[in-house]
Amino acid sequence: MHPILQQRLGRSAQYGVLLIVLVMLAFPIYYMVITSLKPPGEAYRLPPTLWPRNPTIDAYPFVMKAWNYFRSLLNTVLVAGAAAAGATLLGGLAAYGFSRMNFVGKSALYSALVATVAIPGMVTLGPVFIAYNDLGLLDTHIGLILIFMSDGIPFAFLTLFAYFRSIPRELDEAAWIDGAGLFSTLFRIIFPIAMPAFAVTFLLLFIAGWNEFLYAFTLTASPETRLLTVRLFEVPVRADANTTPYDLIAAGGVLILLPLIPLLVRVQKQLVQGILAGAVKG
Amino acid sequence: MTISPDMATAPLSLGGRLRTMMSGPNSFAYLIILPAIVLRLTYSIVPLFQTVWMSFTNRSITNPGRFIGLANYEFLIRDERLIGSLAFTLIYTFVSVALEVFLGLMLALLLMQSLRGRWLSNFIMLLPWVMAPLLAATVWKIMFYEDGGILNAVLRDLGVISSPIRWLSDANTARVSVIVVTVWKNVSWCALIFMAGLAALPKELYEAAEVDGANILQRFWFVTLPMLMPTVYLIVMLRGMAEVQTFEQINGLTRGGPGTATETLAVYAYSRFFQELRYGYGSAINLLLLLCSVTIGGFFAWRLYRANRSGL
Numbered sequence: 001m002h003p004i005l006q007q008r009l010g011r012s013a014q015y016g017v018l019l020i021v022l023v024m025l026a027f028p029i030y031y032m033v034i035t036s037l038k039p040p041g042e043a044y045r046l047p048p049t050l051w052p053r054n055p056t057i058d059a060y061p062f063v064m065k066a067w068n069y070f071r072s073l074l075n076t077v078l079v080a081g082a083a084a085a086g087a088t089l090l091g092g093l094a095a096y097g098f099s100r101m102n103f104v105g106k107s108a109l110y111s112a113l114v115a116t117v118a119i120p121g122m123v124t125l126g127p128v129f130i131a132y133n134d135l136g137l138l139d140t141h142i143g144l145i146l147i148f149m150s151d152g153i154p155f156a157f158l159t160l161f162a163y164f165r166s167i168p169r170e171l172d173e174a175a176w177i178d179g180a181g182l183f184s185t186l187f188r189i190i191f192p193i194a195m196p197a198f199a200v201t202f203l204l205l206f207i208a209g210w211n212e213f214l215y216a217f218t219l220t221a222s223p224e225t226r227l228l229t230v231r232l233f234e235v236p237v238r239a240d241a242n243t244t245p246y247d248l249i250a251a252g253g254v255l256i257l258l259p260l261i262p263l264l265v266r267v268q269k270q271l272v273q274g275i276l277a278g279a280v281k282g
Numbered sequence: 283m284t285i286s287p288d289m290a291t292a293p294l295s296l297g298g299r300l301r302t303m304m305s306g307p308n309s310f311a312y313l314i315i316l317p318a319i320v321l322r323l324t325y326s327i328v329p330l331f332q333t334v335w336m337s338f339t340n341r342s343i344t345n346p347g348r349f350i351g352l353a354n355y356e357f358l359i360r361d362e363r364l365i366g367s368l369a370f371t372l373i374y375t376f377v378s379v380a381l382e383v384f385l386g387l388m389l390a391l392l393l394m395q396s397l398r399g400r401w402l403s404n405f406i407m408l409l410p411w412v413m414a415p416l417l418a419a420t421v422w423k424i425m426f427y428e429d430g431g432i433l434n435a436v437l438r439d440l441g442v443i444s445s446p447i448r449w450l451s452d453a454n455t456a457r458v459s460v461i462v463v464t465v466w467k468n469v470s471w472c473a474l475i476f477m478a479g480l481a482a483l484p485k486e487l488y489e490a491a492e493v494d495g496a497n498i499l500q501r502f503w504f505v506t507l508p509m510l511m512p513t514v515y516l517i518v519m520l521r522g523m524a525e526v527q528t529f530e531q532i533n534g535l536t537r538g539g540p541g542t543a544t545e546t547l548a549v550y551a552y553s554r555f556f557q558e559l560r561y562g563y564g565s566a567i568n569l570l571l572l573l574c575s576v577t578i579g580g581f582f583a584w585r586l587y588r589a590n591r592s593g594l
Contacts, residue, residue, distance in 0.1 A: 028421045093314040093315070122571060
């Protein structure tokens with residue numbers, strides 16, 4: 001076979017395989033969106049349809065009302081946002097300290113911080129639940145923010161530690177020589193330069209908080225404090241139906257996923273870089 | 283009280299040493315590192331010690347608990363439900379991670395061929411990654427619907443099956459189904475990390491191997507893979523620790539069923555601790571889970587450290 005023809009064939013085969021993989025990755029999500037647009041009867045129709053015959057958005061207002069959607073959305077943005085901001089700030093401060101300074105117990109503290117990632121959330125949740133019960137922190141947003149923050153600190157620390165090591169020390173030293181204090185060096189010189197790294201860390205932690213289930217499910221109870229993802233466990237049922245309301249479940253799923261899509265569109269490249277920075281350098 | 287003469291020249295007391303540590307350049311360092319460390323340890327090491335302590339007691343919601351020695355652990359090794367969930371957890375972790383690594387690497391090699399449409403393929407790959415595990419489970423639960431769900435319909439139309447597959451109601455099939463969902467969700471993350479690992483490999487080695495007449499499979503097996511081992515260890519370490527504590531996909535798909543066929547250690551611990559409110563026994567199960575996680579994390583961190591030091 002002619003080499004150029006062979007190369008062309010190879011290329012086509014590669015695109016073919018890639019297409020199959022992408023369809024397999026995307027199809028479940030496509031099918032969820034389609035199911036959410038079906039009227040209740042069609043959601044269990046045999047054979048199932050790949051395209052809604054009579055598309056309707058009726059499932060959405062139903063789910064939004066039953067979930068008190070905007071309240072849950074606000075709760076999620078508040079808790080995930082505050083926790084991500086706190087973890088980024090505290091992790092960033094610690095990362096700067098570890099990258100620039102020497103102090104007693106440095107390597108022991110570093111090991112302690114990093115080793116905590118091996119402790120499963122389930123193992124610590126029990127005592128936290130009991131302590132929250134005693135302290136009145138159950139079913140509060142502050143309780144969730146604190147545990148989400150603590151959960152995000154190792155990731156923020158490792159990502160930003162790698163980042164601070166990659167920017168030259170001379171920068172800090174120049175600021176020092178110019179007579180800037182430690183705090184003003186940090187907040188006026190270093191943090192502004194590190195802003196893009198901070199932003200990506202924040203976004204990744206925000207997504208993690210958005211998706212968190214175990215803590216949010218166990219440590220909250222009332223509809224007013226519950227976050228969005230947990231609500232998938234409380235899918236509403238229509239009064240007259242006795243079958244699983246797949247259209248409502250699907251609409252709920254879309255309502256949880258949709259707010260994150262703009263991130264994948266607008267800052268996709270930065271997110272990918274952030275994923276790599278967090279894992280490869282850690 | 284009289285002041286003894288040598289006290290002034292004695293080595294600094296503990297308080298004095300602490301003061302020295304906290305003054306000068308050191309104090310600023312502690313000021314900025316301690317908030318993160320204190321918060322993290324408060325939520326990890328402190329509850330960990332409490333879990334260890336509770337596992338030696340019979341504490342429950344109604345019982346303040348007293349020390350019962352190793353009784354929980356003696357019960358642990360005779361608890362068939364525990365043995366079942368431990369076995370399933372280990373198999374689930376091993377199979378999921380093996381598939382994620384293999385398929386992730388294949389996908390990364392494919393995407394490294396600088397094909398067009400990178401933006402779209404990245405977007406689609408990030409979709410499963412950005413979803414909550416519980417949401418991924420929900421998405422698949424809609425497809426796993428057995429009497430007339432889309433998966434069974436498509437497979438029947440393709441002539442692969444004649445009767446519907448019991449995706450979630452047959453024990454063995456359900457075990458496969460939960461693994462499928464986990465691999466689907468995590469394979470793109472693995473591919474992204476592998477792409478970064480592949481991109482960092484020195485190109486000269488490939489060219490040298492090509493000149494030596496190695497074919498594409500030989501080049502992959504003898505040149506690429508050995509140099510890629512640190513990335514493999516990294517992915518196995520992170521995914522292994524994540525899969526071994528799987529909780530929400532299982533809850534979203536099967537709630538551990540049918541029976542206890544897909545019950546993981548975390549699901550079992552949760553049901554003892556938070557549903558039966560048996561804090562002592564639940565803590566003992568949790569410590570077994572911790573042991574699994576620390577073993578996986580520790581072993582692959584050690585391999586990663588050695589591979590990084592000896593190799594590149």
